Amino acid sequence: MYGLLWDAIVNLLQLKYLLPLVIGTVAGVVGGALPGVTITMTVIIVLPFTFGLDPLQGLAAMTGVYVGGSAGGLVTATLLGIPGTPSSVATTFDGFPMAKRGEAGRAMWLGVWSSLFGGLIGGVVLIAATGPLAEVAVAFGPWEFFSLFILALSMVAGLVGRSLLKGFLSGAIGLVVTVLGNDPVMGQPRLTLGIEFLEGGIPFLPVLIGVFAFAQIMGDVERIGRGGTLHESLDRAITLSVSHLKVIGEILSRPLLLLWTSFIGVLIGVLPAIGGSAANMMAYDQAKKLSRHPERFGTGTPEGIVASESANNANVGGSLVTIMAFGIPGDAVTAVMLGALTIHGIQSGPLFISQNTQIAYGIFAAYLLAHPIMALVIALGARLMLRVVTVPKAALFPVVLVLCVVGAYALGNNMSTVYVLLIFGLLGYAMVKVELPLAPLILGVILGDQIETNLIRAIMTDADLWLFLTRPISGGLLAASVASVAFALWQHRRQRGRELPDEEADDF
């Protein structure tokens, strides 16, 4: 295994792979640093540029975006107090106060080095767990997959957003979307109303672009002109020079914190569809609870930065495990990567790692290499990035929107995917308005066909419905879905008393 990994790293160091990886990482860091541009949007914008590349080149670029994006948010979060992406929200809590004290360099580099360490811990899990998990996944029959997908849906509906009911409603809309088009077994058209456009069903990538790029940008467009300008905070003289040894020492002198928050990041990454936006908040919360000085959190304590930034990069490793072992996207970014795999003709799923060993290890290598590249990019470009983030949103958003539409068109080289984007952009915008969470919708669209197909396969193999409960793994997964809904109910009841502060938009 280590031989394979070594070969993959050496292979990736060739210019033809290194270049897309570096470009992807730069794009990720910049996209991550730009407030209002999420990692998901960045990866959507980069995707069409990878069509002409070979699969590993394309995936290396996407991995770079993912890793770079998860770290890039910290630049704006620490230096300007604005989270560049939802996954760096918690970084602002302590990063910005520290920077305001005049320790901008320390704040930023604490974030960068924590991202690097958290990411590498995530990498260890990724490389060690994917193979064994994939072997487990081969043993999964239709019953187990059905129950696993149900668990994924119930968890997302329960854990994302403030209302359980709204979560389920959103998931149900996603499931209905997958019913449109030909049925997955005999190809009978359903709910197509005789419209040829609907016959092939609704592809999920344009839906995802519509919901996560279009709808989100429309929301941001409404906010243009409100709030202070970035230029004021930039006028302060910022020194970024710092003793790296001291900063690294500060992080490594808290090994338990680093391990624990990275572990939280990985775990949330492994769970389907809860992305970095949840990972950094939960890790921050945990760090605060475990700290001997919880009162220092929010005033510029290094622990807060370490927790948030190690978790969101470790989260990337976890998400990659899920997609590579089970073919289930861990979050919106991996959902786009799943699409990219399909476009390059690679079937994700339990056999991915054994059938496409070279590409699987190539992704591992890209993930590991992206971290030092990310640190280098930030070291060289942090100052420049601060200039970029002050580009007026009125100029930035139209460009992002155009790139999204071009990306959607490039998926099938026809207009129908663009129409899908438009329809779901409007639907997503309407959902944001009535406070329906978007993540369950997307997961519903991604998993709906799979749930139906596996249900049908299970029944075709054996008509006995009790098998869903009596097969141990399947039964356990279903029990876990019931438990997760019960937990969500309990949690919502508990929170009803105290009103939560405003939540940021979910990254997934």
Added chain:
Amino acid sequence: MKNSLAILAVALAMAPAHAAYPDRPIKLIVPWGAGGDTDVIYRTFQQDFQKRLGGTVVVANVGGASGTKGAKEAKDSPPDGYTIFAVHDSIHSTYYTGVADVNWTDFQPICLVTATPSILTAAPKTPWKDAKAMLADAKAKPGTVTVGATLGSTSHFFPAMVEKAAGVKFKYVSYEGTAARMNALLGSHIDLAESNLTQKGKADAGQMKFLAIATEKRMAEIPNVPTLKELGIDVEYAVNRGLVAPKGTPPDVMAKLGAACAGAATNPAFAEQMKKHGTIVHYLDAKGYTAFLKKNDAVNKQLAKELGLLKR
């Protein structure tokens, strides 16, 4: 990107010099995703084919709806020789099972290129040592042996022929596409499935069992796997892949396409490359291929009828 630039460059270079066909890139529609058997075969074939044709041939993957989405697009394209279609036996079965309205008669055959013989394959956890044991079991307990298949397509028709010839009864489970079917077989979630020589690595590793091959004689690559005929089951089956053009394509263009196909398909280097994909080169010219398609169509119609899937 590099590809499209090259295409553009070639297109620009060709335009003024030759007014004759082909003066711009030719689109070869593969109705399945990239990386599948059909895609791999035609991407190999395309290289020599375009050289002989004297123009660029671009493989376009138009997947979806059991391969019928690409078929529809090909059928609706102008019959000018700039769109050709990579067809296989599913065109007959999807027509008769009612998945799509497109049939082979909507096209003009150019040539038959390859045949990939089917192998009856069992899951690793099945108790059977060979095909005989499996058939005895299937006979003793009708309707219990599960077979994974893309319903209404070649992977369904092949086991159905075995079923009929051996007088047994299988139970079918829908697994659309080769990849899903092979996953299910590896995990022993189904007992049997159609596969081909591309899975030889897994069979050698004991991850699946080749029971019998549907060829006339044993194949040199797997000398220990008996033919169905040896076992007294009179079934020969292969997935046959050829090229067709939309109906109405001019005769001079058809002739050019046919000549280029003959050269590329009979090139020994191509046969060598196809061996790696468990595929035999089976070249037939337009006339021979038309007769072949006609016969194949009748066989498929009859099969659909016997399977109770006939919708026309």
